[in-house]
Every structure is written in structure tokens, then in C-alpha cells.
Amino acid sequence: MTRIEFAVTLSEATTLQILEIEAVHQALRAELGDSRRRRDAALYAAWRETCDPYAAARALPSTITAAAVRAAVLRIAPPSDFARLRVPAPRD
Numbered sequence: 001m002t003r004i005e006f007a008v009t010l011s012e013a014t015t016l017q018i019l020e021i022e023a024v025h026q027a028l029r030a031e032l033g034d035s036r037r038r039r040d041a042a043l044y045a046a047w048r049e050t051c052d053p054y055a056a057a058r059a060l061p062s063t064i065t066a067a068a069v070r071a072a073v074l075r076i077a078p079p080s081d082f083a084r085l086r087v088p089a090p091r092d
């Protein structure tokens with residue numbers, strides 16, 4: 001099947017507006033990535049002090065859950081730390 005392409009030309013004003021918005025968007029995405037890495041490192045440090053994601057979460061603001069602490073540990077911990085991660089017993 002043949003693909004038909006149409007040349008589209010945007011106005012200079014629209015193009016500039018999109019370029020400015022995209023630059024801000026990409027900068028914020030990069031900043032969010034940096035923030036996530038810093039948060040993960042801090043949550044991992046909290047877990048290293050307690051060896052318990054629930055205890056670490058209880059000592060932190062309520063916006064940080066045990067699941068967030070565990071997720072940070074799983075993202076950045078070396079394999080040797082996985083044995084220290086406490087997992088709750090399954091419920092019957």
C-alpha cells in the first residue's frame with residue numbers, strides 16, 4: 001500500500017509557541033527524573049537504617065508509604081540487600 005504524505009506548514013507563531021512549551025516540558029521531565037532519583041536514594045537510606053519499609057514509612061511524612069520505600073529499594077538496592085527486605089506474610 002502506498003503512503004500518501006501531505007506537507008503541512010505551521011505558522012511561525014504556532015511553531016514558536018510549541019517549541020517554547022516543549023522546551024519547558026522537557027526541562028520539567030528531566031527535573032522530575034532527578035527528583036525521583038534523589039527521593040529513591042533518600043528512601044533507600046531510610047530503609048537501610050531500619051531494614052523495615054513500614055518503620056521507615058512511619059517515620060516519614062504520610063505521603064510516603066511502605067510501598068514507596070519498598071519500590072525505591074527494589075529500584076536501587078544491590079542484590080545483597082534483597083535478603084534484608086521484609087515482606088509481609090501472605091494472608092489466608
